[in-house]
Amino acid sequence: MLNVSIIGAGYVADLYLRSFALYPEIRINGVYDIDTARRDAFCDYWKLTPIASMEALFEATDAQGIILNLTNPHAHYDVSRACLEAGHHVYSEKPLAMQMDQAHELTQLAEAKGLRIASAPCSLLxxxxxxxxxxxxxxxxxxxxxxxxxxxxxxxxxxxxxxxxxxxxxxxxxxxxxxxxxxxxxxxxxxxxxxxxxxxxxxxxxxxxxxxxxxxxxxxxxxxxxxxxxxxxxxxxxxxxxxxxxxxxxxxxxxxxxxxxxxxxxxxxxxxxxxxxxxxxxxxxxxxxxxxxxxxxxxxxxxxxxRKGAAAMNFALGPVEMLEAIRDARPxxxxxxxxxxxxxxxxxxxxxxxxxxxxxxxxxxxxxxxxxxxxxxx
Structure with missing residues (x-):
C-alpha cells in the first residue's frame, strides 16, 4: 500500500480524492483540518478517518508515506515546515510558498532531513x-x-x-x-x-x-x-x-x-x-x-x-509519482x-x-x- 495523510479538507481536496479512487493501492491514513465541521463533512462523504490534530496526524503517518498539504496557499509554508520538522515527506498544492525565502527554506530543510518535498501541478506527468x-x-x-x-x-x-x-x-x-x-x-x-x-x-x-x-x-x-x-x-x-x-x-x-x-x-x-x-x-x-x-x-x-466541472485532470499523478520514488529509492x-x-x-x-x-x-x-x-x- 502507498500511504497518504491529508491536511486540508477544502474544495481542492475533493479533486484529489476523486483521483485517488483510481488507485486501489493508495490508502488514506486520515484527514486533519482546523475547521472540524469541514473535516467531518469531507470524511463522512469519502468514508475517511478524521484526525483531531496535526500531531496526531504525524503519528498516524508512515515513514514511507507522504503528507498532502491542501491548505490555503498562505498556509503552505507553515504547514509544510511543520510536516518536515516532524520527519515526513510533503507533497504540497501550489505554490510551494508565497515568498521565495520561504520556498528556499522548505527545500533546504527537506534536504537537511533527508526528506522529499514537491509541489503541484503534476500535469507534466x-x-x-x-x-x-x-x-x-x-x-x-x-x-x-x-x-x-x-x-x-x-x-x-x-x-x-x-x-x-x-x-x-x-x-x-x-x-x-x-x-x-x-x-x-x-x-x-x-x-x-x-x-x-x-x-x-x-x-x-x-x-x-x-x-x-x-x-x-x-x-x-x-x-x-x-x-x-x-x-x-x-x-x-x-x-x-x-x-x-x-x-x-x-x-x-x-x-x-x-x-x-x-x-x-x-x-x-x-x-x-x-x-x-x-x-x-x-x-x-x-x-x-x-x-x-x-x-x-x-x-x-x-x-x-x-470530466467534472472545469477540469479532467488526474490530481493523483504527482503524489503517486512521489510515493513510488520513495518506495523505489529513485529521484x-x-x-x-x-x-x-x-x-x-x-x-x-x-x-x-x-x-x-x-x-x-x-x-x-x-x-x-x-x-x-x-x-x-x-
Whole structure:
C-alpha cells in the first residue's frame, strides 16, 4: 500500500480524492483540518478517518508515506515546515510558498532531513504533456523557437462563483482565490511543462495589473492579469499570459522551424496533440489546413479521470509519482529544485506590476526524466 495523510479538507481536496479512487493501492491514513465541521463533512462523504490534530496526524503517518498539504496557499509554508520538522515527506498544492525565502527554506530543510518535498501541478506527468514533450525531443516541428501559452479563464468576477461547491459540499474559496491571484494559481500548469522541455528560465520580462478589483468581494486582491516573456537558457522564448478576465483560452503553441505543435486545453490529461506543417504554395507561406494528431505507442499510460466541472485532470499523478520514488529509492520527477524554479518564475510574473521590467532568475533545476511509457512517439 502507498500511504497518504491529508491536511486540508477544502474544495481542492475533493479533486484529489476523486483521483485517488483510481488507485486501489493508495490508502488514506486520515484527514486533519482546523475547521472540524469541514473535516467531518469531507470524511463522512469519502468514508475517511478524521484526525483531531496535526500531531496526531504525524503519528498516524508512515515513514514511507507522504503528507498532502491542501491548505490555503498562505498556509503552505507553515504547514509544510511543520510536516518536515516532524520527519515526513510533503507533497504540497501550489505554490510551494508565497515568498521565495520561504520556498528556499522548505527545500533546504527537506534536504537537511533527508526528506522529499514537491509541489503541484503534476500535469507534466499526463499523457498530453508527455506526448508534446516526445514531439519536441524528436524534432517533429524542427527547432522550437517560440512558445505561446494562454491561461485565460473568462471574466470570473462576474461568474456565479458563490454557487460553486465540491463533491463533499465545500464552497469554492473565492475570497482566497482573488487574494492569491490567477497567476500563482494557474501559471504553473504550463511552466511545469515548459521547464522540463526547454530547461531553466534565465530572464523574465513581465507586467501585471489588477483590472477588476472593485468587482470582487475580497478585501485585498492580487493581479488578475499578467503577461511575461520567458527567456530560456536554451534559447527558446515563451510568452505566457494569465487572466481571469479574457475569454477562456488554454491554447499552447510551440512554433518551430518546420511547423507548429499545439493543444487546445491543458486541464484535460488526454487532450489531442496536433501538428501543422509549414510549407509554401506558389508565393504564399502556409500552415497545413489539416492537423496531424501525434500519439504515443498504444498501451498503458496512466489512469484517466472523467470530466467534472472545469477540469479532467488526474490530481493523483504527482503524489503517486512521489510515493513510488520513495518506495523505489529513485529521484522524483517532481523534484524540489523544479518546484523552486516554478515558484520563482511564477512570483516574477505575479509581482511584476507596471515598472519592474527584467528579472534574472536565481534558481536552476536538474533535468527531468520523461515517463517510461513516453520515450518516443508512435
Amino acid at each position: 499526463s499523457e498530453t504533456a508527455q506526448t508534446l514533450w516526445a514531439a519536441v525531443r524528436e524534432d517533429v516541428a524542427g527547432k522550437i523557437r517560440l512558445v505561446y501559452a494562454e491561461m485565460d479563464d473568462d471574466f470570473i468576477p462576474q461568474a456565479p462563483y458563490k454557487k460553486w461547491t465540491s463533491d463533499s459540499g465545500a464552497p469554492w474559496p473565492y475570497a482566497d482565490e482573488f487574494r492569491v491571484g490567477c497567476t500563482v494559481e494557474h501559471a504553473g500548469y504550463y511552466l511545469a511543462w515548459l521547464l522540463p522541455m526547454f530547461g531553466p528560465v534565465r530572464t523574465v520580462v513581465a507586467a501585471s495589473a489588477n483590472l477588476a478589483e472593485k468587482e470582487t468581494p475580497a478585501e485585498e486582491c492580487a493581479p488578475d492579469f499578467s503577461i511575461g516573456a520567458l527567456f530560456f537558457e536554451s534559447g527558446v522564448v515563451a510568452r505566457l499570459t494569465c487572466s481571469i478576465l479574457a475569454p477562456h483560452d488554454h491554447e499552447l503553441q510551440l512554433i518551430g522551424d518546420k511547423g507548429v505543435i499545439s493543444i487546445d486545453e491543458c486541464w484535460k490529461n488526454d487532450t489531442p496533440v496536433k501538428y501543422r506543417k509549414r510549407f509554401t504554395l506558389r508565393r504564399r507561406l502556409m500552415n497545413a489546413p489539416f492537423a496531424k494528431k501525434l500519439r504515443l505507442p498504444k498501451g498503458e499510460t496512466h489512469a484517466k479521470l472523467g 522524483c520527477r517532481m523534484s524540489p529544485d523544479l518546484a523552486l524554479h516554478i515558484n520563482e518564475v511564477t512570483l516574477a510574473l505575479q509581482n511584476a506590476g507596471e515598472t519592474t521590467g527584467a528579472v534574472q532568475m536565481q534558481t536552476r533545476f536538474t533535468p527531468v526524466a520523461p515517463m517510461a511509457w513516453a520515450e518516443k512517439l508512435a
